[in-house]
Amino acid sequence: AGDDRTYVTAMQHINKSIENGMFGLVFVGAFVATGVAAWLQHKAGRRQAALWAGAATLLYVVxxxxxxxVNIPLNNQLAAAGDPSQISDFAAVRAKFEGTWVATNMVRTLLCTAGLGALARALVLHGRSER
Structure with missing residues (x-):
């Protein structure tokens, strides 16, 4: 957890460091690859595998x-608080950010974990259809 200044500074640095092409490629690439997997399974006539891959795509879209x-606007608000050397009330900045950001990050984690489970099921079904 740490003190308010450390928390705000660390989150600002994390948010700034992920704003790059590689992160964007992985972020969007996961969605594209999952959708392509669903389409390929459907095209190959593997209905059940396609449905599971489609479910994974839907979970990732959500x-x-x-x-x-939610998260990106909160990240932008945190960035707008300014340079840590200029922030006078770190507790207030953290309070506006942390609760909602952490809660929605847990929702995103659950959605992506469920999506991974759906992809695993699609892979199992794909493997069974190859035998």
Whole structure:
């Protein structure tokens, strides 16, 4: 947890460091790859595997919606608080950010974990259809 200054400073640095092309590629690439997997399974006539991969895609889309609708705006608000050397009330900045950000991050984690489970099920079904 740490003190308020450390928390705000660390989160600002984390948010700034992930704003790069590689992170964006992985972030969007996971969605694209999952959707392509669902489409390929459907095209190959593997209905059950396609449904599970489609479910994974849908779960990831919901996670992206939460990210874009809640977490990114909160990250932007945190950045707008300014340079840590200029912030006078770290407790207030943290209080506006932390509770909602942590709660929605847990929702995103659950959605992505469920999506991974759905992809694992699709892979099992794909493997069975190959035999």
């Amino acid at each position: 996670a992206l919606m939460v990210t874009m609708g």
